[in-house]
Amino acid sequence: AQSVTQLGSHVSVSEGALVLLRCNYSSSVPPYLFWYVQYPNQGLQLLLKYTSAATLVKGINGFEAEFKKSETSFHLTKPSAHMSDAAEYFCAVSAGAGSYQLTFGKGTKLSVIP
Amino acid sequence: SQTIHQWPATLVQPVGSPLSLECTVEGTSNPNLYWYRQAAGRGLQLLFYSVGIGQISSEVPQNLSASRPQDRQFILSSKKLLLSDSGFYLCAWSIQEGGLAGETYEQYFGPGTRLTVT
Numbered sequence: 269a270q271s272v273t274q275l276g277s278h279v280s281v282s283e284g285a286l287v288l289l290r291c292n293y294s295s296s297v298p299p300y301l302f303w304y305v306q307y308p309n310q311g312l313q314l315l316l317k318y319t320s321a322a323t324l325v326k327g328i329n330g331f332e333a334e335f336k337k338s339e340t341s342f343h344l345t346k347p348s349a350h351m352s353d354a355a356e357y358f359c360a361v362s363a364g365a366g367s368y369q370l371t372f373g374k375g376t377k378l379s380v381i382p
Numbered sequence: 383s384q385t386i387h388q389w390p391a392t393l394v395q396p397v398g399s400p401l402s403l404e405c406t407v408e409g410t411s412n413p414n415l416y417w418y419r420q421a422a423g424r425g426l427q428l429l430f431y432s433v434g435i436g437q438i439s440s441e442v443p444q445n446l447s448a449s450r451p452q453d454r455q456f457i458l459s460s461k462k463l464l465l466s467d468s469g470f471y472l473c474a475w476s477i478q479e480g481g482l483a484g485e486t487y488e489q490y491f492g493p494g495t496r497l498t499v500t
Contacts, residue, residue: 302488311472311491312426358426368414368476368487374425 270295270361274373282381287331287346289376291359294340301342302360302370303333312358318342329353354380384409388473388492396500401446401460403495405473408454413475415456416489417448420470432456433478463499471495 275290293299300319304312316327323335329352333344344357356377360370385408395401407413417429428441430448438448445464449457456473474489 300487304491309470309494309496311493312474312489314488314490317488362487368478369428369431370487370489372426 270299270363270371272359272361272371272373274357274359274376276376277374278377278379280379280381281349283351284348287344287349287353287378289344289357289359289378291333291342291344291373292340293342293359293361295361295363297363300362301333301335302362303327303331303342303344304358304360304372305329306356306358306375308355315344315357349378349380351380351382354378384475384490386473386475386490386492388471388495390495391493392496392498394498394500395463397465398462401458401463401467401497403458403471403473403497405456405458405492406454407475410454410475410477412453412478414478414487415450416474416476417456417458418472418474420472420494421468426472429458465499468497468499471497 271294273292281287302317303315305315306312315331316325318325318335326332331346333342335342356375358375359373362370387406414433416431418426419429420426430440432438432450435450446460472494473492476487476489
């Protein structure tokens with residue numbers, strides 16, 4: 269079985285500061301990992317995905333995430349926060365190749381302070 | 383390209399009334415389809431998923447049901463709504479398992495339906 273823990277339900281950063289959103293996973297098989305973003309009253313949009321090809325994954329809007337097997341982590345980062353990054357972010361895990369069900373974390377709401 | 387539609391966008395219904403939410407996908411064939419509910423502070427809860435016409439799997443026992451009358455159409459229904467059914471309902475699709483090495487099944491979400499039961 270897979271599970272995801274997102275540390276911090278709410279994170280605040282200043283505009284221009286580093287964004288770091290934490291995600292730890294548990295999986296009995298090599299996982300596939302995903303980050304999604306949700307703006308208010310909208311659906312989820314895929315930011316990036318890890319599928320074992322490369323441990324550092326680049327996504328849209330300047331975000332990237334690094335897969336660290338030893339730490340069972342897949343933290344999301346962005347060097348410089350923009351006001352438009354304010355949203356809720358979800359980490360998700362699937363049980364690797366052949367598995368089409370995703371297990372989502374509870375989400376982290378990112379606020380960007382001008 | 384693929385597009386996913388949901389309607390209505392918002393809905394206010396009294397307790398005990400019926401419900402029908404619709405989701406359609408364009409630009410792909412034989413997708414997996416999913417219904418999620420998002421309640422305040424509770425993240426995403428998978429309600430149903432379907433791997434084909436007429437094939438529905440329920441993840442959570444409740445007074446909701448789902449149907450897939452056509453390949454790219456997924457409907458969420460209830461005969462009698464409860465206050466606890468309020469929330470943001472999201473439909474999503476992913477490709478079907480094709481057996482190709484390296485295939486991933488990320489899900490693509492619709493815009494959602496905000497349901498308020500009064």
